[in-house]
Amino acid sequence: MTTKKPTVAVYKFSSCDGCQLSILNMEDDLLDLADAIDIAYFLEATRAQKPGPYDIAIVEGSITTPHEIERIKEVRATAKTVVALGTCATAGGIQALRNFANADEFARVVYGHPEYLQYLETATPLSEHIPVDLELWGCPVNKAQVIEVIVALLNNRLPNLPPYSVCLECKRRGTICILVDKGIPCIGPATQAGCGAICPTIGRGCYGCFGPSRDVNPGAMATMLRQLERYPGETARLFRGISGYAPTFRTIVDDLLPANEEA
Numbered sequence: 001m002t003t004k005k006p007t008v009a010v011y012k013f014s015s016c017d018g019c020q021l022s023i024l025n026m027e028d029d030l031l032d033l034a035d036a037i038d039i040a041y042f043l044e045a046t047r048a049q050k051p052g053p054y055d056i057a058i059v060e061g062s063i064t065t066p067h068e069i070e071r072i073k074e075v076r077a078t079a080k081t082v083v084a085l086g087t088c089a090t091a092g093g094i095q096a097l098r099n100f101a102n103a104d105e106f107a108r109v110v111y112g113h114p115e116y117l118q119y120l121e122t123a124t125p126l127s128e129h130i131p132v133d134l135e136l137w138g139c140p141v142n143k144a145q146v147i148e149v150i151v152a153l154l155n156n157r158l159p160n161l162p163p164y165s166v167c168l169e170c171k172r173r174g175t176i177c178i179l180v181d182k183g184i185p186c187i188g189p190a191t192q193a194g195c196g197a198i199c200p201t202i203g204r205g206c207y208g209c210f211g212p213s214r215d216v217n218p219g220a221m222a223t224m225l226r227q228l229e230r231y232p233g234e235t236a237r238l239f240r241g242i243s244g245y246a247p248t249f250r251t252i253v254d255d256l257l258p259a260n261e262e263a
Helices: 018-024 028-034 066-077 086-091 093-100 103-110 143-154 166-173 218-226 234-239 247-259
Strands: 007-012 038-042 054-060 079-085 134-136
Touching (some): 007 018, 018 143, 066 079, 079 143, 086 093, 134 143, 218 234, 218 247
Parallel strands (some): 054 079, 079 134
8 A cells, every 4th residue: 555645846936046956956865855755846856747736835936026926826725835945935035125125216227128027016925925834044045954844744743943043053163253253243143043154154244044033132233233334334234135024124224224224
């Protein structure tokens, strides 16, 4: 007697494909997972497609066009569980920078014929359009966390993801705090762990790819960083980056804007 494997579909919306590539980079682990799941739809990996409905939909990218609004509703309707994969899907990603400016002006500057474009004024996370069952942050995501999420779903339990900030990853790597030791602005204390503290380890400040940590104190963080600014508005620009549309980071910048209107 054979047991039917859970079906998994991987979708791409507006993004750079980096999170899908993180799945492909799982390599041997992906082969092991293939014994436990049926990858029914994953255009980045194969043209073979199996019809839905699917047990798990893994969705990369943010919603930036009218067509994508309709598509994500279709995905939701055909999947038991929807996982938002990466910072674009969970917070709008780098595309969400236009949410703080005029999208039409950006289009005129970048494209020769913007009249042919169909886009929304804002780039938004999946959760603003459909119910999402689980969010996995990262730009790109950590492949070990992707495996943990899939294994957890297969075993009907919550995934075991780090509840701490990038600071703990620095300590585990033996990286001396660049914020304290060198006075380099870094939002690692406010950022969810998952990247392995890549930037602080090479002497750069963290700029929040994995989104806000759970216990961040926005006011205290902003006050400390503003004392280290190397140019006016640096703190606001740090928070208004890849994860800048995340509510916690938006709140920090909103509080700073009166003093940093150009951020």
